Amino acid sequence: MSLCEACGRAYRTLMLILLAGLSACGSLSHNAPRNLPQAAAGSASAAMREAADVAGQTTVAMSFSGGGTRAAAFAFGALQGLDAMRGQGGASLLDDVAFISSVSGGSITAAYYGLHGKASLATFRSVLLKDGEAGLRFSLLNPVNLARLFAGGINDREDLRTWLDEDVFKGATYADMFRRGKPIVWINATNVYYRVAFPFSQQAFDALCSDLASFPVSEAVAASMAVPLFFAPIVLQKHPEACSAPLPDLDKAQAPGQSLLFGALANAVRGLRDTSKGKYIKLVDGGVTDNYGLATILQSRLLLGTAYGPMSENDAINVRRLLFIVVDAGQGPRGDWNQSQAGPSGIEVASAAIDAAMGTNVRMSYDAFVPMMQQWRDDLVAYRCGMQQSRQQEIAARQPGWRCNEVEFFVTRISFEALDKERAASLNDVPTRLRLPERDVDRLIEAGRDAILGNPVIREFGRESTEAR
Numbered sequence: 001m002s003l004c005e006a007c008g009r010a011y012r013t014l015m016l017i018l019l020a021g022l023s024a025c026g027s028l029s030h031n032a033p034r035n036l037p038q039a040a041a042g043s044a045s046a047a048m049r050e051a052a053d054v055a056g057q058t059t060v061a062m063s064f065s066g067g068g069t070r071a072a073a074f075a076f077g078a079l080q081g082l083d084a085m086r087g088q089g090g091a092s093l094l095d096d097v098a099f100i101s102s103v104s105g106g107s108i109t110a111a112y113y114g115l116h117g118k119a120s121l122a123t124f125r126s127v128l129l130k131d132g133e134a135g136l137r138f139s140l141l142n143p144v145n146l147a148r149l150f151a152g153g154i155n156d157r158e159d160l161r162t163w164l165d166e167d168v169f170k171g172a173t174y175a176d177m178f179r180r181g182k183p184i185v186w187i188n189a190t191n192v193y194y195r196v197a198f199p200f201s202q203q204a205f206d207a208l209c210s211d212l213a214s215f216p217v218s219e220a221v222a223a224s225m226a227v228p229l230f231f232a233p234i235v236l237q238k239h240p241e242a243c244s245a246p247l248p249d250l251d252k253a254q255a256p257g258q259s260l261l262f263g264a265l266a267n268a269v270r271g272l273r274d275t276s277k278g279k280y281i282k283l284v285d286g287g288v289t290d291n292y293g294l295a296t297i298l299q300s301r302l303l304l305g306t307a308y309g310p311m312s313e314n315d316a317i318n319v320r321r322l323l324f325i326v327v328d329a330g331q332g333p334r335g336d337w338n339q340s341q342a343g344p345s346g347i348e349v350a351s352a353a354i355d356a357a358m359g360t361n362v363r364m365s366y367d368a369f370v371p372m373m374q375q376w377r378d379d380l381v382a383y384r385c386g387m388q389q390s391r392q393q394e395i396a397a398r399q400p401g402w403r404c405n406e407v408e409f410f411v412t413r414i415s416f417e418a419l420d421k422e423r424a425a426s427l428n429d430v431p432t433r434l435r436l437p438e439r440d441v442d443r444l445i446e447a448g449r450d451a452i453l454g455n456p457v458i459r460e461f462g463r464e465s466t467e468a469r
Contacts, residue, residue, distance in 0.1 A: 031156050033235045033280065034219050035210040037242035048175045048213035050202035054098040054182045055315035057399070058465045061099040061324045063294055064106025065362075066225075066287040068432040071105035071329035073128050073441045077448020078327045078414065079113060083121060084453060085462040093462050094118065098315075101186045101199070101293035103286035105432070106327065107224040108168065111217050114177045114185035115169065128441050132163045132434030153232030157222050160231075163434075165218040174200075174220075175213040188286035188293050189223040192233060194268035196261075197289040198281070199296040200224075203303075203310070207272045208236065208281070209243040223283040233282040240273040247273070248303045262302050269303065291362045292326055294369045301376065307383035316380050317395060321408045323461045324373060326366065327448065328415040331355070332428050370411050377409040412457035419447060419454075 060082065064075040082094040095118075102110035112127065113120050137145050137154045145154050165171060177185060186199040198204060200220040205212035223234035250266040252258060271277055289295055300310040308316030335348060344352065384392075385404035396402045416424040427447055430440050452458055 031152070031232055031235055033237035034216060035205070035208070035236045035239075036214050037211065037239040038206070038209045039211050039213075048178050050174075050178060050212065051181045051184055052312040053314045053318075054184055055311065055319045055322070056096060056098070057318060057320045058096050059098050059315075059319050059322045060093055060096040061322065062097060062101070063292055063324075063326050064100065064102040064110050065293065065326075065328045065330055066104025066106055066285070066291045067329040067331070068105040068434050069108075069128060069132065069436045069441065070427075070430045070432060070444055072108040073436070073444035074329040074448040074451075075102075075106050075109040075327050076124055076128065077445040077450075078325070078452050079109070079448075080121060080445065081449040081452025082458075083118065084449065085458070087465070093458070093465065096465070097183050099184045099186075101188060101297060102224065103188050103291055103293040104225045104227075105434075106293065106329070107187045107221045107286070110185050111169065111177075111187060111221050114180065114183060115172050115217065117180055125441070125445065127168055128436075128445075129438055130163065130167050132160075134435075135159050135162050136434070148232075149229060151232070153226070153228070154230055156232040157219065157234065160218075160222050164222055165216065169216070169218045169221070172217045173213065174215050174217060177217065178213060186293070186296055187217075187220040187224050188290070188296050189220075189226070189234070189283040190286055190288040191268055192228075192282050192284045192288070193278075194264065194271055195289070196264050196268045197286060197295040197299060198223075198268075198283055199300075201296070201300075203300065204272075206243070206245065207247055207269055209239040209241070209273065210236065224286045226284045228284050228288070231284075233284050236281040236283065238272060238275055238279055238281065240275060249305065252305075259302070261299070265299055265303055287358060289361070290365045291330060291358050292328065292365050292369075294326070294365050298368065298372055301372065307379040311380075317384060318399070319380075320402075320406055321410075321461070321465065322377075323410045323412070323458065325452075325458065326369075326411070326413040328362075328413055329444075329448075330359070330362065330415070331432070332416075334428060366413065373409045373411050377407050380407050381405050410457055410461055412455055414448070414451040414455055414458075416447065416451075418451040423447070 062078070065071050067074075079094060082097065083092045086092045100110045100114065108127075109124070112124055116123070136159050137148070139145055140149065140154075148154050186201045189198045189200070190196070191198040200212070200215070200223075202212055205215070219234060222231075225231070226234055247269055250269060252262075272281065286293065297310065304310060311319070335344065335352070381404065384407070387404070392404055416427045419427070427444065430436065430444065
């Protein structure tokens with residue numbers, strides 16, 4: 001062994017020792033789980049659950065992508081656009097929104113709207129102008145931050161508390177959201193151990209034997225936004241002793257020809273109660289698995305295994321026309337390193353590689369979602385038309401004009417691409433930050449509104465809904 005090799009080995013050994021020491025010194029002490037065991041049956045807390053029957057004959061569902069304040073502002077503009085599409089009686093398409101699924105930055109808007117409903121249209125802009133980065137750590141030149149990085153993440157929930165818990169959501173829990181009833185809001189994170197999407201939904205918390213009603217909304221949003229390394233994972237505790245309700249039928253995961261996704265889901269759901277594999281669930285940014293927030297809907301369809309789930313049976317019977325709007329504030333290609341032989345830098349390569357993985361993921365997610373929605377519609381029709389004739393007649397008596405096969409599902413997506421090229425390019429350059437200039441926030445809100453109003457599928461759906469009211 002040469003002297004240089006010996007020195008190099010000694011240096012690497014010393015660095016490992018130092019990093020191990022930093023990791024031990026920088027352990028995150030503010031990351032304790034905040035989810036409580038499931039409340040006893042009959043208690044007041046147990047009665048507070050996610051709404052079930054929320055769909056009308058005309059129903060709108062939405063998903064909000066990730067992208068920091070850029071995504072939050074664009075999603076808010078989309079809500080404004082739906083509210084601007086009004087019929088003669090004054091009702092708008094926003095009144096028909098019954099379900100929102102969200103990821104990362106889009107979760108701020110989804111959760112706020114879920115808590116405040118249409119009143120948020122007058123107040124949420126001021127929330128978007130707050131500085132979400134004021135309490136965050138950024139510098140890797142700071143030894144304390146480096147230690148925190150090796151302990152799990154430069155920032156943890158305490159670094160977001162003033163902004164998310166105090167400024168934005170003001171201590172609200174899911175019970176506050178449940179009292180509104182509509183819309184149902186699924187905030188999505190990633191179960192980093194099992195590598196599947198994790199929704200903050202009643203179904204997921206029932207599997208975890210945990211109480212969703214008492215859980216802080218800010219904690220769910222923090223999990224949805226927990227970019228790996230920059231934020232430490234949000235931790236949930238398993239409470240298998242708190243309930244005895246069976247899990248969904250997972251045995252079919254072993255059947256020949258079953259999808260790989262269902263097998264992964266079966267392992268993840270079993271893991272929510274299996275303390276032999278640890279007592280905790282670790283959650284990171286939902287965009288890691290799907291930056292559109294669509295994966296959990298497909299996952300629920302697979303796990304529930306019914307014709308109508310995750311809809312309730314009543315919603316499946318009531319709905320006639322459903323429009324699903326994917327609100328995409330993601331960024332397209334950017335950077336100028338293709339212009340020369342030199343570059344990109346190592347940091348640019350790492351960033352582009354992450355963007356490439358997420359971009360591929362969302363394209364595949366959307367492409368799979370569209371036929372899934374059509375199959376869901378077909379399953380609903382088969383279920384409705386398979387009911388006993390007497391029940392169909394009873395429903396038709398309650399809802400004049402009801403027919404078992406009269407169900408239409410529509411899917412559309414809005415993004416910066418819906419705008420003119422110059423405007424889209426300018427918005428694409430807005431960074432993924434938690435603090436943006438007021439001018440950029442307003443441009444993004446206006447863009448979301450214009451993208452909704454200019455979308456031909458949404459315009460036609462709104463016109464027909466107005467005529468049907």
